[in-house]
Amino acid sequence: PPSHKAVAGGEGEAARAVRKKAAEPPAEPSLHDELRTLKIERILQAAGRLFMQRGFVGTTMDAIAEQLKMTKPFIYQFFDNKHAVLAAICDRELRESLLLLSDPATNSGSPEERLAAFMSTAMRRNIANRGLWTLMASEEKHLPKEMLADIRGLEMQFHIRLSAII
Numbered sequence: 586p587p588s589h590k591a592v593a594g595g596e597g598e599a600a601r602a603v604r605k606k607a608a609e610p611p612a613e614p615s616l617h618d619e620l621r622t623l624k625i626e627r628i629l630q631a632a633g634r635l636f637m638q639r640g641f642v643g644t645t646m647d648a649i650a651e652q653l654k655m656t657k658p659f660i661y662q663f664f665d666n667k668h669a670v671l672a673a674i675c676d677r678e679l680r681e682s683l684l685l686l687s688d689p690a691t692n693s694g695s696p697e698e699r700l701a702a703f704m705s706t707a708m709r710r711n712i713a714n715r716g717l718w719t720l721m722a723s724e725e726k727h728l729p730k731e732m733l734a735d736i737r738g739l740e741m742q743f744h745i746r747l748s749a750i751i
Contacts, residue, residue: 629673640724641667646661668727675728688702703750
């Protein structure tokens, strides 16, 4: 690792690089990264719809690929198996819900106003993503223990943040 020690008469090279990097605006995502994100999002959307219609057990990787008009190897570029797809759906939904709790509207006003702001936003989101919370609750039993532990950690963060706004 680079040294953070000062060199003769000045700051270390690593410290200068960190300071310079902090002063630069964040890098724009590359086209490759944007396409990767889009592909993953499309896989999760198709899988989510099928999981809600057919359940986890009734949905195959073939069905997800067919829904996307792609092949299974396309999906396997991003996910090791169907369990990983379900875990990613749960992870995404919980992280997006955590972001709702960071909304300025949920961080100002009385506890009642903060809760009302959160509930209003959460309800709109739940209507837009009908069934995802039901899917998560009914199908999480299919997640491997380590994936379920990660999901439980996100759920705990959600409950802690929700408690903090009220």
